[in-house]
Amino acid sequence: MMSPILTLFYFFLFLKIATCGVQNNNFTFNGFGGAKLDLDGIASITPEGLLLLTNATRLMTGHAFHPAPLRFKPPAGKTLSFSTTFVFAIVSKYSDLSSHGMAFLVSPTVNLSTALPSQYLGLFNSENCSDAANHVLAVELDTIENPEFADINDNHVGIDVNCLKSADSRPAGYYSGSATDQFERLNLHSGEPMQVWVDFAGGDMQLNVTMSPAQMPKPSRPLLSATVDLSSVVYDQMYVGFSSATGSSNHPSHYVLGWSFMVNGEAESLDYRKLPQLPRSKSKRKPKHIVVWLLPVAIFTFALIVAATVILVVRRRIKYAEVLEDWEQEYGPHRFSYKELYRATDGFKDKELLGIGGFGRVYRGVLPASNIEVAVKRVSHESGQGMKEFVAEIVSIGKLRHRNVAQLLGYCRRKGELLLVYDYMPNGSLDKYLYDQTRPSLDWARRFMIIKGVASGLLYLHEDWEHVVVHRDIKASNVLLDGELNGKLGDFGLARLCQHGSDPRTTRIVGTIGYLAPEFARKGKATTMSDVFAFGVFLLEVACGRRPSVIEAGEHVFLVDWVLENWKAGTVVATRDQRLGLEEERSVVEMEMVLKLGLLCSHPMPEARPSMRQVMQFLDGDKTLPELSPAYMSFSYPSLTQNQRYDDDCIVSIPTSVATMSNSSLKAR
Incomplete structure (x- = not known):
């Protein structure tokens, strides 16, 4: 029979083994000088003791974690409460320009090497965003409005569980606590230090997020208060830390000045007197005047x-x-x-x-x-x-x-x-990759991604912004590619805007031959539907790798007519760019859908064209493209435009392929 002393020895040995590798579940950093944090990416600790998550380096991520995991569940398996507070600052050279924000996170791992920069904040990527296997809780401080994540604006705080589409979000700010309990807005990228409190009550699964300017008492009313069930999200042991990412331009620096954390209790208050100072620009001294002694000289x-x-x-x-x-x-x-x-x-x-x-x-x-x-x-x-x-x-x-x-x-x-x-845009315009033989051709997956991106941008211009913006010059040469070959609609020199529900104030014919909607040439008024027509021609241009109008054997050939003839013959997929293999069945289906959608968008009758919201639903697969009947698509682009005349009150861009046409032939077409 085991002696009592030996029993006690084994009991304490078991406790030591059970708690090995898990440090105390609370810590406080009043500045990070000498702190042992787990850093990766471009994160660093400055000589002044600031935690610098990201600097002015483009398209990079930065992470900083407490080096040891913390216990978030007792042996009974229930999720514990926790509390944290930190002081941060987003410092930009220009107060009216910013890039992507930062986030506090609870994660099962410190290895986020697969995460993407820019809008993903260094947390996820396009494949695993919204994956329940992430087991990540984050509180984002975001300074860019990303429609794909349903962001409410470009200056908000959000609660994220396994994805960047927030479970709840509010504009950045705090409640004054006065008799009127007035809401005061805060500018996240103002360069001024601000404090955030995150409190989670494990009993009722209540998560509160509060913020205020630094050195101000914690407001009594939280900015965010949401019920978040973390029982299936957090493991027994989890890491806590911060994540941030830079974009392709206008990237600020993300700082953390101090941080306190506690499990099953209230985080210790930060000592503002010990927090490091943010870097400030130093004014240049004026040179001293030179005293001249010799008067004549x-x-x-x-x-x-x-x-x-x-x-x-x-x-x-x-x-x-x-x-x-x-x-x-x-x-x-x-x-x-x-x-x-x-x-x-x-x-x-x-x-x-x-x-x-x-x-x-x-x-x-x-x-x-x-x-x-x-x-x-x-x-x-x-x-x-x-x-x-x-x-x-x-x-x-x-x-x-x-x-x-x-x-x-x-x-x-x-x-x-x-x-x-x-x-x-470092990669220039899309037309270079379609027609310049010295550049590598884009595969179909990349082209389809660019098409969806341009469609998303055009939907934003037509319906999702505060005004309606009619671009009036949509074409491949006006689609620009960033460092990651994402498509961005550019060149707004001809764009016009108006209030929702009213007509744009346009009286002059502007645009590029081959992309002009028939009604635009007749009435001289640009609308969102004339943009949809040009987008339809753009779809065919990207899929076929051909310009919208070319001269072949002395004849003027329009791309829309050529694709339409092949569709009537049942060979529409044969019009694709021959450099595209389309070995996967999914690619063939996407290609056929894009070609038919291009024909539908470039229909001569404006009322027959879909809106850009419907276009996005077709491209995302949320709606099935309707079958096109021969009677419905019986039109010829030249027959619709051959009697149009562009008078002196017009601005028309001529593509390279038709630059040799005479002035008389331009007016005839």
Whole structure:
């Protein structure tokens, strides 16, 4: 029989083994100097003791975890309560521009190497997002509105379980706690430190998220309060930490200044006096004046300097002269100076030329002050009565925020030209990958992803933004590819916007031959349905690898007619780009659906075309494309347009394939 002493020895040995590898379930970091955290990606601890999750490096992730797992379930198996608080700051060089945010997370592992940057916040990827096997709880602090995750805006706090489509979310802010209990908004990327409290009550599965400016007492009313059943999400032991990711541009730095955590209790308050300071930009000192002792030399030198300065100023004013009227003062950061763009593009030299279109030349540039890469388009214009309204719309369109819409950053006017400034897309335009034989061809999976991205961006312009935006020039050369070959709809120099339920104010025929809807040529009024027509031609262009209109054997051949003839003959799939193998059955089905959808969208009658929301439902597989009858699709594009005449009050871009046509033939077609 075992002695009592030996029994006690084995009992304590069992307890030691059972708790081995699991540290105390509480900790506090008032700054991270000397802290032993598990870091990966570009996360680091600065000499000042700041936890820096991400910096200005593009398309990177950063993670920081407490090095040991914490026990979230007792032997009985019930989920324990926990409490945490942390002070963070998102610091950007530009208060009105931001990239993706950050998240506090509870995870079964510290290995998130498969997670993607940008909108996935370094947590998931396109394959495992929404997978219950993730076992991840996160509280996101997001500064980009991503429609695919149903984000409420570009400045929100959300509770995420296994995916980035939040179980609950609210605009960032706090309740004042006064008699009126007023809601005060906070700007997540303001650069100012803010504090977040996350409290989970395991008994009733209640998760509360509260936030406020740093050093302010915790508000009594939480920002978010939701019932979240974590019994099947958390394991016995879980890791806690932070995750963040950078985008392709305008990426800020994500900091954590202090962090406290406790299981089955309230997290210890942070000591603000011990928290490290955020980096601040240092002002440059002005050079000291040079004291001149010799009067004659000083006068002579001064005269030379004045003369040289006058000559230099006059020459620079002539060189950088631009149009700036009083009404443009209100546009602030959206108005670039010509000097800034001139220096950014190295004087608009040919070595920085990205391409030439029907409406101007596009140059690559690097803004001197921010070191951000941009694309600058030079468009000729005449300063007329409508210029004020046109620029006002350009600035409004600059507020668009969508992952498949190239951001229009601003504009500049100089003499007889308008300069539009966009985000730079390193992979250029889609047409280069369709027609340039020196570039590798895109496979069907990538083309289909680009098609869905452009459709999502166009749906945002037509229905999901605060205004209706009619693009008026949808084509492959205006679809830009970022570093990951995601498609972004760009070139808003011809776009028009209006309120929902009203007509766009357009009176001039603008666009590109081959993409113009028949009713647009007749009435001269662009609508969302004329955009859908151009998108239909774009679908056929991407699937077939052919331009919308070409000259063959002296005849003008339209892509829509060619595909339509093959559809009537039952050989529509044969019109695909012959560089596409389509070995998988799914690819053949997708290709046939896209070709038929292209014909439906490019139907001559506007009322027969689907809306962009219906288009997205077809592409996502949520709805089945209706069968097209021969009678319904009996039309010929040339017969619909041969009697159209483009008069002097029009702007029409001519594709390269028809650039040799005469003026008379253009008017005839």
